[in-house]
Amino acid sequence: MKRRSIDYLIDTAEQISQTNALEARKIAFIPRFMATVSLPASRPEGNEFIRRNGNRTLTMLSSSETGLPFGTMPRLALCAITTLTKQGQGNVVQLGASSTQFLNTMGKSCTGGRNGSLTHAREQLKKLLSCTIQLTQQTPQSWEIESLRISQRASMLWQPTSPGQWQSTLELTSEFFNDVQRHAVPVDLRILYAFSHYPLAMDIYCWLTYRYFSLTKPTTVSWGDLMEQFGNGYSRGSHFKDKFTNALDRVSLLYPQARFTLDSRGIHLLPSPTHIQPRDISHFLSDC
Numbered sequence: 001m002k003r004r005s006i007d008y009l010i011d012t013a014e015q016i017s018q019t020n021a022l023e024a025r026k027i028a029f030i031p032r033f034m035a036t037v038s039l040p041a042s043r044p045e046g047n048e049f050i051r052r053n054g055n056r057t058l059t060m061l062s063s064s065e066t067g068l069p070f071g072t073m074p075r076l077a078l079c080a081i082t083t084l085t086k087q088g089q090g091n092v093v094q095l096g097a098s099s100t101q102f103l104n105t106m107g108k109s110c111t112g113g114r115n116g117s118l119t120h121a122r123e124q125l126k127k128l129l130s131c132t133i134q135l136t137q138q139t140p141q142s143w144e145i146e147s148l149r150i151s152q153r154a155s156m157l158w159q160p161t162s163p164g165q166w167q168s169t170l171e172l173t174s175e176f177f178n179d180v181q182r183h184a185v186p187v188d189l190r191i192l193y194a195f196s197h198y199p200l201a202m203d204i205y206c207w208l209t210y211r212y213f214s215l216t217k218p219t220t221v222s223w224g225d226l227m228e229q230f231g232n233g234y235s236r237g238s239h240f241k242d243k244f245t246n247a248l249d250r251v252s253l254l255y256p257q258a259r260f261t262l263d264s265r266g267i268h269l270l271p272s273p274t275h276i277q278p279r280d281i282s283h284f285l286s287d288c
Contacts, residue, residue, distance in 0.1 A: 012194045013253045021188040022280040028083045028189035030075075031176070033058055033135055033148075035185045035210035038203040038230045040070035052228040055138050062131040069127040072199050076106035077125050079192055081150065081170065082180050086285065091177040095168035102168060107193035129170070150176050185210050186276035191254045201247040203230055208251065208258050209275040222266040 021027045037051040037058040049060040049068050062068045080102075084093045096102035103109065108117050133148040153171035172180075187206060195202040207229075211219075227240050234240035245262065252258065259270040 009194060009250060009253045012190060013256075016188065016190060016254060020280065021190070021276055022284055024190065025284075026189040027276055027280065027284045028079050028187050028192065029086045029180070029184040030079050030187055030206055031082050031180055032183040032185055032210070033133065034075065034078055034203075035206040036229075038199070038232060039074060040068055041199040041203075041232050043070050044068045044232075049232070051230075051232065054225070057134075057136045057138070059134040059136070060131050061134070062127065066130045067127055068131055069124050071124065072196050072202060073106070073108075073121055073124040074128045075199065075202055076108070076192060076196065077121070077128055078150075079187070079189070080105045081172075082184050083189075085172065085177060085180050086184055088285075091172040091174070093170045093172060095170060107189070107196050146175070148175050148179065149173050185213075186274075186281050188254075188275055191275075194254060195250065198247060198250065200230060200243060201250045204244070204247050205251045205255060205275075208255065208260075208269075208272075211269060212258065212272045213274040215269060215271050217271065219269045220266055221269065223264075224266075226266060 015024075036056060037053045039051075039060070040049050044067075047062045047064050047068060051058045060068055080095070081093055084095075085091075096105060103117055103121060106121070108121070129149075129151045131149075133150075135146045135148065137144045150172065151170045152173045185206065187209060191205055192202055195205065223237060223241060226244060227234065227237060230244065231240045234243060248260075248262070248267075255275055257273050257275065259272040261268045261270075
C-alpha cells in the first residue's frame with residue numbers, strides 16, 4: 001500500500017473513531033444485493049456477469065451496445081440513489097440540480113472533458129440503469145428468481161437546461177423501490193468515499209457489516225467461496241488471496257470492530273457489531 005494511501009486511511013480512521021456516522025450525518029444506504037455479491041470491478045468481457053454467494057447468484061445482463069457497469073462509480077451511484085430513496089424522496093429521485101452536486105453526492109469532484117469524471121459518471125450511470133439484474137436462490141428443494149431494474153424512466157437523466165445544470169430525475173421501478181424500503185443496508189459513507197478507487201475494499205466492507213447484522217456464531221467462508229463472490233478479474237487463486245488480504249487490511253483500519261481471522265482455509269468471521277447501529281438508523285431517518 002502506498003504511503004499516501006496509508007496516511008489518508010489513517011486520517012479517515014481517526015475521524016471515524018472520534019465522530020460516529022450519525023453525528024457526522026454520514027449514514028448512507030446500499031441495496032441488499034450490493035452487500036452480498038460484488039459488481040464488476042473492471043470492464044467485463046461480454047454482456048453477462050455472474051457472481052455467487054452460497055446458494056445465491058447475481059446475474060447482470062446488458063445490450064452489446066451499452067455494456068455492463070463496472071468500477072466504483074456504479075457502486076457510489078447505487079448508494080446515492082438508495083440513500084435518497086430511504087430519505088423519503090419516494091420512487092421519483094432527484095439526483096441534484098447540477099453535475100457538480102451529483103458528483104459531490106458520490107464523493108467525486110467534477111472534471112470535464114473526454115476523460116473527466118463527469119463523462120465517466122454519465123457513461124457508468126447509463127450502463128447501470130440500462131442493465132437487468134437477476135437474483136436467484138437455489139436449494140435441492142427449491143428455485144427462486146427475482147428480476148430487478150433500477151429505473152423505469154431513465155431517459156430524462158442528463159438533459160441540460162443551462163451550462164452546468166441538468167435535468168436529473170429517476171423514476172424507480174416498484175421492484176427496486178420496494179426492495180430498498182425493506183432491505184437496504186446501512187453503511188458509513190465516509191468509508192465508501194475512502195475506498196472510491198478500491199472496489200474490492202468497498203465490497204468487503206459492505207459485506208462484513210451486512211453479515212455481522214445477523215451473525216450469532218463463528219462462521220468460516222472458504223477461499224473458493226470468497227473467490228466466487230469477490231474474485232471477478234482474478235484468474236488465479238493465489239493472486240486473489242493477495243488482493244483480498246490487502247483489501248481486508250484497508251477495511252480493518254476503518255472498521256476495527258470487525259472480528260475475524262484468516263488462514264489457509266479462508267476467513268473465519270466472529271460475531272461483531274454491525275458498523276451502523278440500528279438505533280442510529282432510526283434517529284437519522286427521523287431527521288431527514
